[in-house]
Amino acid sequence: MTARRSRHRSAAYAALALGLAGSLALTGCNSHSSKKSKKSSSSSSKSKKRKIIGGGAAAAGAGAVSRRVPDCYPSTYKVTFSQQTGPKSHVAVKFKNSTSRDCKLYNAPLLRFNNAKKPLPLLQGTPGHLDGTRITVPAHGYAYAVIPTNTAATKGIEQKSVAIDFMGISASSATHGPVTVDFAEKRLHISVGKSKVTNWSSSIHGAQLAGGVGK
Structure with missing residues (x-):
């Protein structure tokens, strides 16, 4: 009887040991799989964040490009001239931005009357890169410059024509x-x-105040 009981106990212990070993193995597999799942989820989340951040930067760059203001261009219908008489006589030069988009004007118009070799001098000096002026002309808006003609020397003679150039950011630019x-x-x-x-x-x-002919 004793030998039989001993054998039964040994078999029971062996079965219990095998059961425990299988349970531990399953637990380890489940734990390893859970860690992998967490890592995969974290990696996916980081990837999505990178895409969102990258997309935001690209959108900001595209917005900056779309907001870039182009230069204004002269034409015979965009630039008009009118003579004002009296003690503060002057010629008014008016530019119209006939487009639906803002544009930039630098410094002053370059005006060659009667095919002159050199343009009319600038009242406010020769502009450079830093001290030049720039204005933004809104869509369908206007800009003005003035030529004082309130003395006999400045009024001079009647002109037949004028060639118009628009300056760039400095006197030497295109x-x-x-x-x-x-x-x-x-x-x-x-x-x-x-x-x-x-x-x-x-x-x-x-413009009239800058030319000394303002009211």
Whole structure:
């Protein structure tokens, strides 16, 4: 009897040991699989964050490009001239931005009357890269410059035509033009002598003040 009981106990212990070993093995597999799942989930989340961040940067870059303001370009219908008489006589130069987008004007218009070799001097000096002026002309908006003609020398003689260039960011940079306005064709009487032209201004009043002919 004793030997039989001993054998039964040994068999029971062996079965119990095998059961425990199998349970531990399953637990280890499940734990390892859970860790893998967590790592995979974390990696996927990081990847999504990178995509979102990258997409945001690309969108910001595209927005910056779309907000870049182009230069304004002259044409015979965008640039007009008118002569003002009286003690504060002057020629007003008006530019119209006829597009549906803002554009930039630098410094002053370059004006060559009657095919002159050199443009009219600038009243506010020769602009450089840092001290030049720049204005943004809104869509369908205007910009103005003034040529004072309130003395006999500055009024000079009646001109037949004017070639117009638009300056770049500095005096040495490329200009946009020229275009030529024929005053006789437009039935305009514009008299300009030894005068100078102001920088562009967002208002006619500002241009007149810069030219010393403001009210």
